[in-house]
Amino acid sequence: MGPLIPLGQIASGWDFVIALLIGIAFGFILEASGFSSSRNITGVFYGYNFVVLRVFLTAVVVAMIGLLYFNYMGWIDLNLIYVVPTYINSMVIGSVLMGLGFILGGFCPGTSYTGIAIGKIDAMVFTGGLFLGIFLFSELFPALESFYYGDSLGSATIEDVFGISNEKFSFIFVIIAIIVFYVTWLIEKRVRKTVNPYKFE
């Protein structure tokens, strides 16, 4: 039955329409979760607000378990799902850079657009920087290419690399997520006594 597009249930001409609809839904949920506020986002690094971590972990957990049940019921074929290839070097460097940008700018690429949507000036400046970064990266790409594609694992999944079945891993991951929820809640409670807490209306 699924995935709908690779199996031709939805013609590929609809790709852009679907991308637009998913984009709107994604932006709406980011904004509704309070992600258009950079204080909410950087709160993760200062320990007074872990809403980013919790929202994304919830999304991962729900999608993960949902997909596994869908796969079990035969509604979706997990083998046909696109898995982004893993490049160890560039992913490590990329995540460090992304984290730095995150803490300096207070946005990640997606949330900067939701910031613009509600008229935040810092988000507009951030997006300017984002485009500058994209431009520089594209210009430097020929020099970085071998590093960028270096140490490739292909479309690796946890099941392939560590040999843990998807079901077992998702159960472990859910337990970890719940522990993270609880620990971050404890940290927030402690830190918010000293730091003026941010309340979003």
Next chain:
Amino acid sequence: MNRNYILLMIVIVVLAGGLLFLPQKANYIQQDPEKLMWDIAQPTRYITTDEVAKMIIEKDPLYQLVDVRADYDYDMFSLPGAYNIPLDSLLTEQSDIILDVEDINTILYSDDDLKADQAWVITRRMGYKNIYVMKGGLNCWIRTIIQPKEPKETAPITEFELYKFRQGASIYFTGTEISLDAGEKKTLNVTRRKKETVAEGGC
């Protein structure tokens, strides 16, 4: 902590735990029987021996040949460039490597259609696409390509062209010369019609 959160956490743990205890289902990828029946009834899976011969001669990179007979048969005689996957080892990993190549059409053949058709149904049920069967198998190959029969004199010109192609293919595959009796030239008596002269009127 909010009671709703605790409730949601319990739900998600139960769901995740449930995954661990789901009974194993062996293979979900099943062809819809109705569709399979429909496909079996269609002659579109067949490729003629002439097409196969042409494809081998032209070294068409989009096709690969798979011999589904037993390996001793394969060793005795087979088509050039063919892989051997005996019917009983169709479900092994090695055959998967050969069959599961995107954009490559696989042509199955055996001595006749029977085994190749069986193999075709199995591969179809396994979910492979672009699988074809050489119509008539190797028996038909010998009959048409290796030892082609001359068509009757009254046969349409297309059959003569096919015959010529088969003769050429036979030389290609066996390396032996076949006497071509198209060499004799017949002299045709051409009688030209005389132009009728019409009285030209002046005006």
